[in-house]
Amino acid sequence: MTNTIAEFFYQFEGFKSLVEGMNPVTVSVLIIIAAGALVTVFMATVGGFGTIAERKISADLQARIGPNRVGPYGAFQLIADGIKMISKEDIFPRDADKFLFYLAPFICVFGVVSTFAVFPFGSGIALSQMNIGVFYLLAISSLVGVGIFLGGYASNSKWSMLGGMRGASQIISYEIPVTLSIMSIIVLAGGLSFESVLASQSGLPHNWYIFHNPFTFIGFFVFFVGGLAETNRAPFDLPEAESELVSGYHTEYTGIRFGLFALAEYMEIFILCGVAATLFLGGYNLPLGVLKGTVPEQFLQFGTILIKTLALYYVVIWVRWTFPRLRVDQLMTICWKYLTPMAIFNLVGCAVWMVAFDGKSMFDLFFGH
C-alpha cells in the first residue's frame, strides 16, 4: 500500500535506478505533474464519452439508433465534436462585459479540474491524500456556480441573464442538502478525508454507508437528487432549459467556449457520481480484501470505482430522459421544504445513532455477536 504517487513508483527497482542521484522533491513534483496531466486527459476523455453516451443512451431509451457514422457505433463522435468546436468562429457579443465573458468558462473548468486532485481513484492513486479531501472537494466545486452565473451575467443577453439567475439560485440552494448529507457521513466516519470515509466500508456491500442505518439510506437519495440539481441535470436543468430560455447561460457562447462549458458539466457529473459512490457505495474497496497490499489490487480498485461511477452516470442520463423538467417554484419547494428538512433529519438521526448504538451498522446489530 502506498501513500503517494511518488511512493508508488519507488517500489519498482527499475524506477529507483532511473532517478538515482536526483533530488527526491524534484522527482515527486515531476511525477505529480505527469500524473495530473494523465488524470486530466482521462477525465476529459470521460467527459467527451459522456456526451456520446448521453446521445446513445437517449437514442436507446427513445427507440432510435443515435450517432453511428463516426467510427464503430459512433464511438469517435467526441473527436469529431471536438474538432468542430475548435474550428467554429468565436463570436463576442457587442455589448457584453469582455473580461467576465472570457472569465466565466475558465472558472467552470477551473472549479472542476481542481477537484481531481483529491478524487480517490484507488488506495494510493489519489493525487493528494489531503486530510480535508471531502471538504476541499465541496468547497472548490462551488466555483462552478460562480462561473455559470458570470456566464449568464456577462453575456448581456436576456436569455443568458435569466439562465444565470436561475442557475445561481438553484446551485446555491441545493448545496445545503448536499452539504448536510455529506456531513451525516462525516459524523459516522469521523474524519474529513476520503481514506477515513472509505476505511470502514471495506468488505462486502453490507458495510457500505448506504446500508449503515436508515438515515444514510435516505441520505443517499437526498445527496443524489441534490447533486443532480447542482450539476444542472434534468429534471433540474432550468438554467439551460432549451424550450424556455433558448440555451440559458451559454446562449451567447460559441465554439470552444461553449465546448468548455459542456466539458466542465460532463466532468462534474462524473465527479458527482464518483463522490456518491465513494461516500455511500463503498468507493474503491474490493470485497473480502482480495490481493491486499499488492499492485494488481490498486488497478482492480481503480476498475471498481470506475464501474460504480459509470453505473451512477448511466442513472443520471436515464433520469434526464425519463422525467420532465420542473417549474422554478417546484424546484425551490423541493429544495427548501423537502430535501433540506430531510437532510437535517438524517444528520440528527446519524448523530443519535452514533451515540445510541456506538456507531455499529444495522447488520452488525441484527446479525452481529
Added chain:
Amino acid sequence: MATESINIFIPVFVMMAIAVALFGGALLAAHLISPKNPTTLKEMPYECGEEPVGTAWSLFNIRFYVVGLIFIIFDVESVLMFPVATIFKKFNELGQGTYVLIIFLSFITVLLEGIAYCWKKGDLDWVKSFKAGDRK
C-alpha cells in the same frame, strides 16, 4: 518544506495550473484554427430574431436575493457544524458522545428555528400567496 506538505499541496496547485493550461490550450487552438469575420448581426445578442431592446443588466426579482440570504445563513452554519461532525466519533469513543450530541442538537435546533421562521414568513415560497384581506 516537509515532504508531507509537498505530497499534499503540490498536487492541488498542479491541478490548478493544469486547469489554466487546459483552458489556455483550447483557446489557443481555437484562435489559430477558427475563422474570424464578425459582422454586426453576429455580434447582436440573440433574441430569436428580434432587435434587442435595452440592456439585460436591469433590475431583477427580489426573490433571488432572498434565496441568496437564506443560503448564506445555512452555509455559515454548516461550516460551523463541520468541525463538530469531524470530532464526533472520537468523542463518542472516549465516552463523551452524549455531551457532544446535546451541544450538536442544540445547534441544529437553532438551524431548524431559522428554517421554520423563513417557512412561516413565506420566504421559502417562490410565489408568495396572500390572503384576500392582506392585499391592499
